[in-house]
Amino acid sequence: MPDFNFLGKLISQVRRDILRMVHNVNSGHPGGSLGCTEFFIALYYEVMELKDDFDMNGANEDLFFLSNGHISPVFYSVLARKGYFPVEELQTFRLIDSRLQGHPTTHEGLPGIRVASGSLGQGLSVAIGAAIAKKLNNDDKIVFTLMGDGELQEGQNWEAIMYAAGRKVDNLIATVDLNGKQIDGATEDVLPMGDISKKFAAFGWEVLILKEGNNLKYIIETLKLAQSKTGKGKPLVIIMHTEMGNGVDYMMHTHAWHGKAPNDELLEVALSQNPETLGDY
Amino acid sequence: MKKYTDQGKADTRSGFGAGLAELGRTNPEVVVLCADLIGSLKIQEFIDENPERFFQIGVAEANMMGIAAGLTIGGKIPFTGTFANFSTGRVYDQIRQSIAYSGKNVKICASHAGITLGEDGATHQILEDIGLMKMLPGMTVINPCDFNQTKAATIAIADYQGPVYLRFGRPKVANFITDNIPFEIGKGIVLNPGTDITIAATGHLVWEALQAAEVLESEGIYAEVINIHTIKPLDTELLVSSVQKTGCIVSAEEHNYLGGLGESISAILAMEIPTPQEFVATKDTFGESGTPAQLMEKYSLNKNAIIIACKKVIDRK
Numbered sequence: 193m194p195d196f197n198f199l200g201k202l203i204s205q206v207r208r209d210i211l212r213m214v215h216n217v218n219s220g221h222p223g224g225s226l227g228c229t230e231f232f233i234a235l236y237y238e239v240m241e242l243k244d245d246f247d248m249n250g251a252n253e254d255l256f257f258l259s260n261g262h263i264s265p266v267f268y269s270v271l272a273r274k275g276y277f278p279v280e281e282l283q284t285f286r287l288i289d290s291r292l293q294g295h296p297t298t299h300e301g302l303p304g305i306r307v308a309s310g311s312l313g314q315g316l317s318v319a320i321g322a323a324i325a326k327k328l329n330n331d332d333k334i335v336f337t338l339m340g341d342g343e344l345q346e347g348q349n350w351e352a353i354m355y356a357a358g359r360k361v362d363n364l365i366a367t368v369d370l371n372g373k374q375i376d377g378a379t380e381d382v383l384p385m386g387d388i389s390k391k392f393a394a395f396g397w398e399v400l401i402l403k404e405g406n407n408l409k410y411i412i413e414t415l416k417l418a419q420s421k422t423g424k425g426k427p428l429v430i431i432m433h434t435e436m437g438n439g440v441d442y443m444m445h446t447h448a449w450h451g452k453a454p455n456d457e458l459l460e461v462a463l464s465q466n467p468e469t470l471g472d473y
Numbered sequence: 474m475k476k477y478t479d480q481g482k483a484d485t486r487s488g489f490g491a492g493l494a495e496l497g498r499t500n501p502e503v504v505v506l507c508a509d510l511i512g513s514l515k516i517q518e519f520i521d522e523n524p525e526r527f528f529q530i531g532v533a534e535a536n537m538m539g540i541a542a543g544l545t546i547g548g549k550i551p552f553t554g555t556f557a558n559f560s561t562g563r564v565y566d567q568i569r570q571s572i573a574y575s576g577k578n579v580k581i582c583a584s585h586a587g588i589t590l591g592e593d594g595a596t597h598q599i600l601e602d603i604g605l606m607k608m609l610p611g612m613t614v615i616n617p618c619d620f621n622q623t624k625a626a627t628i629a630i631a632d633y634q635g636p637v638y639l640r641f642g643r644p645k646v647a648n649f650i651t652d653n654i655p656f657e658i659g660k661g662i663v664l665n666p667g668t669d670i671t672i673a674a675t676g677h678l679v680w681e682a683l684q685a686a687e688v689l690e691s692e693g694i695y696a697e698v699i700n701i702h703t704i705k706p707l708d709t710e711l712l713v714s715s716v717q718k719t720g721c722i723v724s725a726e727e728h729n730y731l732g733g734l735g736e737s738i739s740a741i742l743a744m745e746i747p748t749p750q751e752f753v754a755t756k757d758t759f760g761e762s763g764t765p766a767q768l769m770e771k772y773s774l775n776k777n778a779i780i781i782a783c784k785k786v787i788d789r790k
Contacts, residue, residue, distance in 0.1 A: 249548050257543075298575050306546055308575045311566050317536045318571055321543020321551075324528070328504070329547050348567070351536035358531075 194238050199408055201469035202233055202273065207439045208472060209269035209282055211462045214453040217286040220294065223449040224340060225266035227371050227406070227434040231338065232270040234411040239419070241333060246276055246303035254333045255322055257307060259315020260340035260369065261295040262451065267304075268292050273470070276304035282473045313346025315339060316366060320356050323364040334422055338367045342374030345383050350395075356427040357396030365418045366429045370405070371436040373447035389431045398426040405432035439466055474690045475665045477649040477683055483620035485641035485677070486584040490515025491620075492627025493552065497523045500550065500631050506541055507554045508534045513643075514554040514584050534559045538567035542577045550578055550631055556590075557583035557640060558599040561606060572636050573609040580630050581606075582639045586616075587676070587727035588755065588772055589765035590643045598760035604732020606638040607705045613658065614705040616640040616726075616734075618679035620648040622702060625656035633658055642727075644765040646677040650700075661708035663715070667697035670783050671715040674725035675701045675734045678753065678774065682725050685779035696783060704734050709741045716748045721786045723751045725779050727769075730754035749789040751782035 206229050214220035236242070240254035258267050265285065272279045277291070284290035291300040295310030307318045319337035326333060343349065356364060368388060376382050385391075393399045398421055402414045411432070418428045436450065437443025440462040443454075454462055496503045497519045505519055506528045520527045530537040534555055541551035553560065560583035561568070572579045588598045607614045613635060617623040623641045630637045654662060664679070665686055674682035679700045686696040697715050701708065716722050722742070724735030735752040742748045755772050769775045 249546060251547070255546070307542060307577075308570050311570045314535075314539050314567055314571050317539020317567075318543040318546075320536075321540035322546045323543070324540065325544045325547020325549050328525070328549065331547070348535040348539065351531075351533035352539065355530060355533065355536055355540070359528075 194412060196408065199233055199237060202237070203229055203408065204466045205468065205470040206233065206266065206269045206273060207466040208463055208468060210265040211440070211454065211459060211466070212472065213265045213269070213282055213285040215459045216283065218453045219286060220265055220453060221262040221451045222265065222453065223373070223436040223443060223447070224260065224263040224369065224371065226438050226440060226443060227436045228263055228338065228369055229266050229439065230406050230408045230411055231367065231432065232266050234408055234415055235336060236270050236274050238412045239415045240336065248306060250306065251329065252331055252333060255306065255335045257315045257319045257322070257335070257337040258296060258309055259337055260312060260343050261309030264294065264296050267296060271304035277302060279473045312340070312343040313348040316349055316352040319364060319366070320352055320361050323361050326363055334363050334365060334419060336365050336367070338369060341368055341370045341372065341385070341388065342379050342382065344368065344385060344388065353392065353395045353397065360425045361427050362423055362425050364427045365415070365422065366427065367432050368429060369434055370431055371434045373436050373450060375447070375450050377447055392429045396426065398428045400428065400430045402430050402432045405434035406438045441465060474687055477664070479647040479649050481648060482645035483648040484643060484645050485617060485620055485623040486513070486643060487515045488617070488620035488623030489582060489584065489627050489639070489641050490518060492624040494518040494522065495628060496631050497526070502548060502550045503552065503631055504528065504544055504549045505552045505554065506530055506537050508532055508537050508559065510555050513556070514582070516554055534564045535567045538564045539571050541579045542571040542575060545577045545579060550580065552580045552582050554582050554584070556597060557586035557602045558597055561602040562599060565605060569609060573612050576611065577636060578634055580637045580639060584641055585643045586640045587642060588760040588768045588774070589727060591765050591768065592762050594762040595759040600729045600755050600760065601732060602640065603704055603728050603734065607732070607737065611635060612705065613637045613703065614640070615658065615703050616675045617702045618676055618700055619646060619650050621650040622656060626702065629656050629658055640676070642677065647680040649680060656702070659703045659706045659708060661711040662700040662702070663697060663711070664700050665696065665698040667695040667719065669695045669719055670787055671697045671699060671712070671719045671722040672725060672779060672783065673699045673701050673712060673722060673734065673738055675704060676727050678725040678727060681776045682779055684776040685783065688776070688780055689783060694783065694787065701734060704737060707737050707741060709745065712738060712741065713745050716742065716746060720790050721749045723753060723779060723782045723786055725753035727774055728754055729757055731757055749786050751786040753778050753782050
């Protein structure tokens with residue numbers, strides 16, 4: 193049984209990390225980061241089987257690839273809180289000489305990162321490659337990936353979606369962060385994508401729909417359900433409905449905070465809604 | 474003049490296929506991905522012997538590059554196979570982010586490079602691929618000269634850790650590199666020592682350069698012919714020491730002069746030892762349909778073009 197008391201504190205602390213990181217450099221992407229905070233905590237604290245030490249090949253452990261690399265603040269915060277690197281390093285986010293680049297990269301040797309992402313639409317292909325390598329190596333662990341919904345406008349995803357189903361890459365669990373928003377506005381206005389779930393199903397994927405993608409308990413249950421369905425000849429996708437900017441009232445129900453940092457005053461408002469629990473970096 | 478014998482015309486893509494087949498037997502981590510061009514890339518032998526290590530991706534090159542990057546994370550050594558055009562320009566950003574910037578050990582193997590794929594025409598004749606690939610930090614760029622060298626290069630890059638672009642072609646060309654001329658990544662090969670001019674050639678223009686040197690010698694001009702198979706990292710030391718002796722250079726390649734081997738040479742010579750140079754290369758143009766020989770003649774990429782360039786640059790000394 194997950195320790196929801198602890199995990200709740202963690203969520204609050206990670207949200208503070210995200211907000212303070214982007215505020216410090218007056219740049220970065222808080223909206224999607226906040227919308228996926230519960231997902232990252234579920235994945236790293238309750239779902240994935242991970243080794244204590246990081247190595248690039250990740251043999252005999254579950255792997256995660258972040259395709260929409262712009263939500264690096266939540267990724268960095270959870271990796272640090274999980275112990276991949278010192279929490280203090282979060283204060284270097286986007287600064288010169290930092291391992292915490294604006295978008296995640298292997299180039300600076302930050303533990304926890306296995307591929308660069310930021311230019312959209314590439315993560316699913318990489319995850320498929322890593323999943324195939326696991327099969328070749330008789331490694332029964334699972335590969336996870338997270339994609340944004342706007343990101344599905346990139347054609348490479350559909351090459352990958354077709355391939356994963358056609359080749360029965362069934363040790364793969366993709367999650368789509370369906371917040372309905374992208375930089376220029378609502379996805380429905382920028383480019384209507386139709387029914388994402390039906391599209392994945394039509395391509396031959398097993399589709400799980402998570403209506404409350406900011407509910408930690410439901411996220412954990414859905415990810416575990418997906419795990420139980422691996423190895424059955426189909427790749428899995430979780431269509432996860434989230435609220436961009438979740439946990440900060442003025443960042444919710446708008447795309448305005450996709451890639452914008454709060455000023456001093458608004459930072460204080462946001463932090464007051466997310467109390468310090470495990471200690472700020 | 475050193476003599477080189479054409480052991481029989483052969484396509485460099487078949488050299489790639491032969492190298493890959495050997496790797497299939499010797500290196501269990503080598504895996505091969507192809508975007509619907511098995512026959513053109515000559516990889517059937519590898520597939521027959523290692524079906525579990527072959528991945529037909531379909532006509533989806535972007536996905537192929539991403540999958541290749543992912544396969545390295547399990548310790549595999551992926552070789553991707555498609556035409557040079559679809560191995561580079563079509564998937565530049567995938568290579569840039571998922572492979573080069575991510576430092577992934579992917580071998581991007583590109584057939585049908587340049588104008589001599591012939592009749593298919595300019596849509597398929599990429600003359601910009603060396604430039605695209607050499608600009609990526611950390612990318613090694615190799616363009617072997619014949620069947621034997623392509624086979625040797627294919628085998629060598631499996632043992633090298635890091636992303637590599639390996640370029641070869643469709644037409645049957647002279648096969649003259651023997652076993653006593655070993656292949657070492659980053660090391661140019663002096664095929665013929667000379668004193669009057671340096672000819673630095675890559676790909677099948679190396680054979681054209683040797684033919685040109687023979688003609689020049691009959692006229693009393695002694696050309697040093699260097700086979701530059703690795704365009705990046707470039708063998709600066711060898712090139713500088715050669716032009717110190719000869720005082721002028723001609724570069725020869727089946728590629729646009731912008732972004733090609735010649736441009737790399739001129740950059741290092743400008744810094745180390747400014748030297749008159751002529752470029753045997755395409756002159757910022759697209760190709761067209763035709764036979765390889767017709768195209769090499771029309772676009773001045775053959776023995777005669779090299780001879781003319783050599784005489785011109787000697788006059789500029």
